[in-house]
Ligand SMILES: Nc1ncnc2c1ncn2[C@@H]1O[C@H](COP(=O)(O)OP(=O)(O)OP(=O)(O)O)[C@@H](O)[C@H]1O
């Protein structure tokens with residue numbers, strides 16, 4: 125049995141060495157992010173009175189669905205930080221762990237790098253075991269740095285126990301999703317598949333918690349992200365959710381060990397269908413080939429967007445009745461003239477959904493460079509397909525993709541919303557509010573195209589830009605950023621229908637910017653060397 | 657040393673191996689030949705404990721290839737045909753990783769490592785991302801030959817090497833053989849294996865169709881001859897072992913069974929040979945011959 129783990133230590137050091145910069149980046153980044161947020165919140169809401177005001181604003185189902193329940197009756201700086209930031213940070217940590225684990229397990233296996241490793245006197249489970257050690261060490265470090273760091277901040281209401289729990293929840297959720305990823309890395313036969321399934325589970329956990337916190341309580345008890353809020357950090361400080369996370373992680377890894385020990389190298393358990401013998405006529409064009417490569421992913425994302433829309437929509441009914449019962453609340457949240465609170469919430473939700481809907485089209489565009497790096501573009505370009513035609517194909521495909529994603533999210537939101545509100549939600553209002561974001565989405569695709577043309581090595585920067593947009597939108601209300609901070613992002617320029625007025629000139633302007641960016645990228649792409 | 661008995665491997669409904677038997681003895685170089693998709697790599701990966709056989713046995717050093725993989729691998733080295741490495745590491749770093757995972761260290765190993773890098777003309781300071789296919793293969797070859805193994809399993813290890821490097825490679829395995837080590841060498845080119853192998857097995861569609869020493873397989877191999885003579889040759893048809901004879905005035909193109917070669921040359925030489933070209937038998941010929949034999953039986 126011991127031989128199954130032979131030489132895990134060397135592999136562990138090897139993975140650590142390869143990951144040292146990336147790990148360091150997020151072991152410093154996540155805690156620093158947390159500390160900065162805490163300082164900012166203290167700055168913005170310095171008195172208990174100010175915080176109580178914020179707490180009142182949070183006391184409605186819409187906010188609960190978004191950020192989870194919090195200790196609104198004792199909204200200390202600690203309770204506020206945990207309420208506003210912990211869930212959000214937990215999702216990022218979960219994502220990091222999923223990417224980390226799949227990269228070094230199924231990823232290395234798929235790329236054929238495990239072939240020689242496994243031919244050496246290395247146990248069948250050694251690499252997986254090294255990965256477990258790696259995630260244990262890094263999540264433990266993350267928990268300790270965050271926990272002790274928070275405890276040393278000079279604020280009231282952030283005691284040692286709460287601070288350590290804050291860190292432990294982050295480490296725990298990281299381990300949990302590392303376990304999930306390890307399991308899917310065995311089940312799925314491809315890296316994309318493993319990553320996709322694990323991230324899907326993360327999203328489902330978030331949605332389940334959102335719906336559960338507002339309606340069916342049981343749902344948030346079985347969601348691992350529900351456990352994050354159930355720890356009641358800086359309030360009751362319950363440690364049992366962290367234990368649940370460890371348990372879940374242990375089950376995930378145990379399952380992964382078992383499955384790995386009985387399977388063939390390179391094989392999975394979820395079967396992929398055999399491919400076609402002949403290319404369909406569509407596949408013979410570059411746009412057809414690009415579509416074929418992305419089909420599965422696009423369909424999965426489409427379903428995901430629809431589900432996200434439906435989940436948010438299902439909360440709307442609850443929200444409507446809540447506002448009707450709370451006259452005081454209405455006064456407190458100074459209503460904009462002629463706009464209901466529900467509509468305000470809808471416009472906020474749509475902004476978030478629009479940013480999410482930008483992920484799949486940007487992925488579709490980046491695929492052009494991904495394929496190039498894997499040397500798969502050369503055969504296509506070798507066959508009398510010009511580069512301009514190729515890039516245009518990818519661009520059009522991703523523009524279409526974005527339109528579909530936005531539409532699906534809007535349709536989902538409307539369908540569930542109108543059911544929950546007994547038919548009082550106008551489709552045109554929801555749909556136009558969503559489609560208004562299309563130009564911003566195009567700017568993102570244009571940015572990606574520009575980077576592929578001019579700075580291909582830096583093409584991941586577009587994700588940073590999108591992430592920035594997300595932060596600005598998601599946390600904008602909380603931090604009251606100055607105007608220009610939001611305006612750096614194309615999403616900051618879109619009028620938030622139905623609360624704000626439509627502004628057609630902005631639509632044209634953003635579209636023009638998108639086309640300009642794409643053209644620059646297109647010219648660069650024509651001229652530069654292929655990588656690979 | 658290495659022995660498989662009736663190996664069967666299925667991928668879903670597809671049967672990749674259907675009763676494969678091979679045996680490699682101590683101190684011999686064993687050639688494992690077959691066309692693309694015949695099942696060479698599948699057999700080898702079962703021997704390495706990466707795939708689990710559906711039926712049959714695979715043993716190395718008398719131990720089970722799946723269950724006792726780690727113990728077996730301590731005395732064995734492997735080079736795949738398609739070497740994939742970590743793009744951001746240098747060749748030297750990767751070789752060191754492989755050597756340390758094997759537990760080989762010490763002055764002796766380092767010396768051998770340097771010497772092999774010299775012989776294969778490998779620059780160990782370059783990142784793997786910048787290596788060509790052949791250079792990545794050299795990394796794996798250096799790591800394999802620098803370690804002190806009793807058995808080498810090499811799956812088309814020369815598919816990316818130029819002729820010069822292929823020579824170096826052949827020297828390396830012949831040296832290993834002289835030290836009493838065994839080698840299992842797969843390829844889809846018969847002539848390449850012929851030069852170094854003591855015995856060969858030919859696999860096709862998951863079944864071993866022929867195996868034995870080269871002398872035993874001689875009857876399977878045909879040499880292609882192109883001959884130009886001063887006078888037109890006559891009476892060739894009467895000789896045994898001649899196939900696909902084409903005669904155009906003074907030039908002849910024909911295939912001769914290896915064991916009939918001597919008689920054919922003797923027959924032709926009185927006519928005055930101006931030019932003689934011969935090409936080694938290809939795998940295809942072996943198959944053709946095999947089916948002709950099977951049909952005739
Ligand atoms: N993981 C797998 N799933 C399904 N079929 C497979 C798998 N691996 C191999 N095969 C099939 O098994 C057969 C044998 O493949 P194998 O790789 O052993 O051939 P090979 O003799 O090494 O060929 P080559 O000379 O091209 O390397 C092939 O038809 C191949 O398509």
Ligand SMILES: [Mg+2]
Nearest residue numbers: 696697737811
């Ligand atoms: Mg092969």
